[in-house]
Amino acid sequence: MKISELAERSGVPLSSIKFYLREGLLPAGERSAPNQARYGPAHLSRLELIRALREVAGLGVEAVRAVLQQLDQGWEAQGDPVGEALRAAIAAPAQAPDAAAREELRAAEQEVQAFLEGLDWACDDHPRHLFADAIAASLVQVRRYLFPGYAAADLAPYARVAWLLSEVEYANSPDGPRVPMPGDDLTDPTRRAVLGSILFGRIFSALRNAANAMRSIRTTAGLPIPPPER
Amino acid sequence: MKISELAERSGVPLSSIKFYLREGLLPAGERSAPNQARYGPAHLSRLELIRALREVAGLGVEAVRAVLQQLDQGWEAQGDPVGEALRAAIAAPAQAPDAAAREELRAAEQEVQAFLEGLDWACDDHPRHLFADAIAASLVQVRRYLFPGYAAADLAPYARVAWLLSEVEYANSPDGPRVPMPGDDLTDPTRRAVLGSILFGRIFSALRNAANAMRSIRTTAGLPIPPPER
Numbered sequence: 001m002k003i004s005e006l007a008e009r010s011g012v013p014l015s016s017i018k019f020y021l022r023e024g025l026l027p028a029g030e031r032s033a034p035n036q037a038r039y040g041p042a043h044l045s046r047l048e049l050i051r052a053l054r055e056v057a058g059l060g061v062e063a064v065r066a067v068l069q070q071l072d073q074g075w076e077a078q079g080d081p082v083g084e085a086l087r088a089a090i091a092a093p094a095q096a097p098d099a100a101a102r103e104e105l106r107a108a109e110q111e112v113q114a115f116l117e118g119l120d121w122a123c124d125d126h127p128r129h130l131f132a133d134a135i136a137a138s139l140v141q142v143r144r145y146l147f148p149g150y151a152a153a154d155l156a157p158y159a160r161v162a163w164l165l166s167e168v169e170y171a172n173s174p175d176g177p178r179v180p181m182p183g184d185d186l187t188d189p190t191r192r193a194v195l196g197s198i199l200f201g202r203i204f205s206a207l208r209n210a211a212n213a214m215r216s217i218r219t220t221a222g223l224p225i226p227p228p229e230r
Numbered sequence: 231m232k233i234s235e236l237a238e239r240s241g242v243p244l245s246s247i248k249f250y251l252r253e254g255l256l257p258a259g260e261r262s263a264p265n266q267a268r269y270g271p272a273h274l275s276r277l278e279l280i281r282a283l284r285e286v287a288g289l290g291v292e293a294v295r296a297v298l299q300q301l302d303q304g305w306e307a308q309g310d311p312v313g314e315a316l317r318a319a320i321a322a323p324a325q326a327p328d329a330a331a332r333e334e335l336r337a338a339e340q341e342v343q344a345f346l347e348g349l350d351w352a353c354d355d356h357p358r359h360l361f362a363d364a365i366a367a368s369l370v371q372v373r374r375y376l377f378p379g380y381a382a383a384d385l386a387p388y389a390r391v392a393w394l395l396s397e398v399e400y401a402n403s404p405d406g407p408r409v410p411m412p413g414d415d416l417t418d419p420t421r422r423a424v425l426g427s428i429l430f431g432r433i434f435s436a437l438r439n440a441a442n443a444m445r446s447i448r449t450t451a452g453l454p455i456p457p458p459e460r
């Protein structure tokens with residue numbers, strides 16, 4: 001296909017495609033005339049990857065380059081190229097996701113809110129603390145880029161794990177769980193809650209990345225997959 | 231105490247304290263002479279909170295202001311002031327954490343790596359994919375700001391939940407788990423792995439925040455705590 005068709009089919013503006021070609025992120029097409037080149041399905045799928053990394057993962061051009069370099073080393077240089085690419089993407093600082101279409105987002109937020117309020121661990125107070133807005137923003141992108149029919153209710157197994165994790169988090173504090181009561185001074189509890197949430201959030205996120213990487217490596221290599229301890 | 235003692239005991243430079251006073255993040259001391267004010271333990275604990283929000287949580291001044299505003303509304307305006315403050319902190323964009331002392335970090339990384347390699351789901355290949363570096367960076371800060379004696383092995387319950395979560399993540403894909411095999415084209419698997427990891431990571435992180443908030447609200451209000459489904 002010509003570059004104009006590549007732009008149309010990928011949804012990526014012509015100017016961006018030319019930029020990616022100049023930067024070497026997208027390989028040159030096959031020259032078909034002095035001022036024209038032809039592109040194939042590999043260019044299209046590469047472009048969809050670049051677009052996903054830029055728009056959804058929020059990666060800068062250099063981070064995208066790092067991911068693509070891992071990818072291009074392929075199976076020869078390493079046993080787990082997708083894992084290497086993923087590590088490069090996760091290590092890179094991400095920008096905030098772009099604002100999704102307002103109406104789509106609002107509908108998703110209502111759906112997520114209803115799903116969350118139906119969980120046995122939810123309560124009626126403080127509905128904003130169910131974080132439906134954050135979940136809906138990502139759910140909209142899951143539908144757009146991964147699984148078009150994905151429903152909020154499909155998140156039920158994740159919600160079960162989240163509740164189990166919160167039990168672990170409360171029990172795991174060396175001083176025991178400390179929830180301030182009305183009238184208590186809040187400064188130190190706030191400091192501990194904010195830091196604990198952020199630091200253990202980062203730790204758990206890294207453990208999740210590790211667990212997913214190990215599951216992927218074990219699956220690819222045909223190694224046994226230990227069952228989770230419950 | 232005088233402002234110089236406040237600086238010494240909090241470890242916050244005098245110039246920063248003066249800045250926080252000017253910005254109204256720290257309330258003025260009690261005037262004791264035309265050019266001198268006295269500060270109490272409430273100033274010290276407030277300053278430790280500000281420092282934690284700035285240095286560890288990586289919040290900008292305006293985000294710190296938002297957290298403190300929630301805190302200052304206290305128990306009168308809302309039933310869950312720590313939760314409101316936490317939400318303000320989590321919603322704010324964070325900077326990268328500052329570089330911790332190299333030696334401390336290296337020792338922590340070795341300890342974390344050894345802990346991870348002892349997990350039944352780890353494998354010998356690809357030790358970098360255990361993300362010991364990311365975990366160690368946060369562990370060092372947990373020790374510095376929250377629990378001085380926290381050991382890598384104390385993370386075992388988190389690691390168990392992470393492995394359970396990875397089972398859910400593999401099973402929850404509508405197309406079933408798809409792990410590329412040597413020789414497959416990697417572009418689309420990479421796009422799906424990167425997007426899936428980042429988007430479901432954000433979703434799970436929001437669900438964790440929701441679960442912790444609900445557990446805290448239930449505990450404070452004396453509501454029943456449903457056991458996790460296993």
